[in-house]
Amino acid sequence: MKVAVADVGTNSSHLLLAEAAGSGYRVLDALKDRTALGECLDEAGNLTPEGEDRLAGALTRFRELSGAAGIPEVRVYATSALREAPNGQAVAQRMRERTGLYPAIISGEREGHLTYLGAAHSVEFGPDTLLLDLGGGSLEFARGGPEAPTDVLSLPVGAIRMTRAFLRHDPPPAREVQALQAHVQDLVRPHVSRFAAQPGTRVVLSSGTAEAAAVALNAAHTKATLAGPDGSVNGVSFTVAALGGLLDRTRALRPGARLKVPGFEKRAGTIVAGLAVLHAALDLLGVREVTVSEGALREGMLIEELAQLNAFTGGLSLRQRSVLATAERFGANLAHAGHVAQLARDLLAALARTGESFPDEARPLLTAAAALHETGQIVSQSAHHKHAAYLIRHTDLRGFSPRERELIAQVARYHRRSPPKASHADFAALPAADQALVSRLAAILRVADGLDRAHAGGTQFRELRRARAEDGWTLHVTGATPLDLAGAREKADLWTREFGPLTFRNL
Structure with a gap:
């Protein structure tokens, strides 16, 4: 299975192509585009037309590279630059509409969670690990164990933001x-009480600045511990005192001299x-x-994506695996x-719990x-x-x-556009009981598909x-983008016909 993920940051946008390999993954290709969206904000904080053009160009290149690798879609997450722009959702x-890719805007907490996941698969995390991830717009803190964080915080003190707010002269x-x-x-x-270092706390930095x-x-x-022979600094450790010394030396350098410093x-x-933000936060804590981790947000996205795919394929019966093979053969986005x-x-099970009746075959057909x-x-x-x-x-x-097979075909056929009608020859040819089953399952599929319209x-x-x-149903979800909610509302027509009105709440 191959997947493609991309993150859109304040300074740059990154694409990562990979395929599952055993319990992990193998990177197939990567692309970085210095979109520098932080440079393209007007006085109100809106992304300017120039910024939109930069982003559209990057996403188009990402889509083209992914398509050439045989991966039909790219999952794209956007962080601080679009998250805080008043026109970010627009x-x-x-x-x-311009590129075919939708950069879903995620919260700082979600960003911290995914970055923790990516870093935890790049360096060894202990029972108490503290991660700091510095971007152009924000700094994320995440604390947890070997695999997942239990506490996440995002603060608006990114390197680009702080440069503009405080550093008026150069040097x-x-x-x-x-x-x-x-x-x-x-x-x-x-x-501080949440993120202060304790005896035994392992502290990891994940960012271009680190x-x-x-x-x-x-x-x-x-x-500093010596870098790897390939120039990798993954796992490199250094003291906060050494970081402070580096900050002092760097501050005094003129722009041309800074350009000559390796890494800068x-x-x-x-x-x-960037150095000042990290040093201030680390010193206070x-x-x-x-220790530096090269694994970050996009690696976390990749790991999560593969985990979801593994959960999906691992729960399939033998005959459902033939469905998966068919989907792969026809290039479906798995x-x-x-x-x-x-x-x-989940929706089918919830309906059944409320007293709606479905035959045993409903779940595998759906x-x-x-x-x-x-x-x-x-x-x-x-x-x-069709x-x-x-x-x-x-x-x-x-x-x-x-x-x-015919029922599966018809449920899939009605996942969009016109709902089942008596004037549709294939639908009309079904027995009445099968017509009812197709309509009810298609109603569920339409809503589920709408809830992932952003992919x-x-x-x-x-x-x-x-x-x-008379009030119908209320569906509570989390993590839905505005596009997802709009898609679900648009496709709830058949649900309304079969089960009653449906409203949505994004918690």
Whole structure:
């Protein structure tokens, strides 16, 4: 299984292509684009047309590289730059229209969680690990155990943001750096009890600034552990005192001299602020030594994506595996298919708990239809629901009877556009009981598919509540983007017909 993930940051955007390999993954290709969206904000904080053009160009290149590698879609997450821009959601929608990729805007806490996951698979995490991840717009703190964080915080003190707010001169005088560090510590101080270093705490840094510091310290022959033979600094450790010394030396350098420092070539304009932010936060938290992780947000995205795929494929029966093989053969987006299948199964189970009656075959038929609902895109996007039905009817789905294959085809066919009608010949040919089953399962699939319209995989089912008959249903979810919620509302028409009105709450 191959997957593609990308993150859009304040300074740069990154694409990572990989495939599952045993219990881990193997990187196939990577691409970095210095979009520098932090440079493209107007006085109100909105992303400018130039910034949109930069982002559209990067996403187009990402889509083209992914397509050349045989990966149909790229999961894209956007962080601080779009998260804080008043027009961020509108920009995300325009990117979808211009490039076919939708940069789902994630919270700082979600960013910290995923970065922790990526870093934990790059260096060894202990029972008490503290991660600091510095970006252009924000600094994330995450504390937890070997695999997952239990506490996450995001503060708006990124390297680009602090450079613009405090460093008026170049090189900056000591008073400007001191003011910057005082501001950082003022914001961190209320959270010291949550993130202060304790005996045995392992502290990990994950950011371009941290990697640059490790390279510079290694080149200067300080107390940094030697970098790997390939130049990698993953796992390199250095003291906070050494970081402070590097900050002092860097602050005094003129711009041309900073460019010549190993590691600073691509971030000479923001490195002083980046070092100052890290040193201020680490010093306040009582940290003495840190370790650098090259694994970050996109690696965490990749690990999560593969885990979701493994959970989807691992839960399939033998005949459902034939469905998966068919979906792969027709180039379906397995991550999206798996997420929609899980949402659909959750909705089916929730309906059953409220007293709605379904036959035992409903779950496997719905799962198969969800896995195959986009296979028709290999023929044409505009009518892919009809092409999917045709492909399913004429594909050897092992373990399914001709009747079951026809039901799967029709449920998949009605995942979009027109709901089932008596004027549709194939639907009208079904017995009444099968017509009812197709309509009810298609109603569920339409809502589940709408809830992942952004193909970001973030929407999670929480609860389905049944109100009085005239009020219908309320579906509680978390992590849905505005595009997901709009998609679900748009596709709830058949649900309303079959079960009653449906409203959505994103918790």
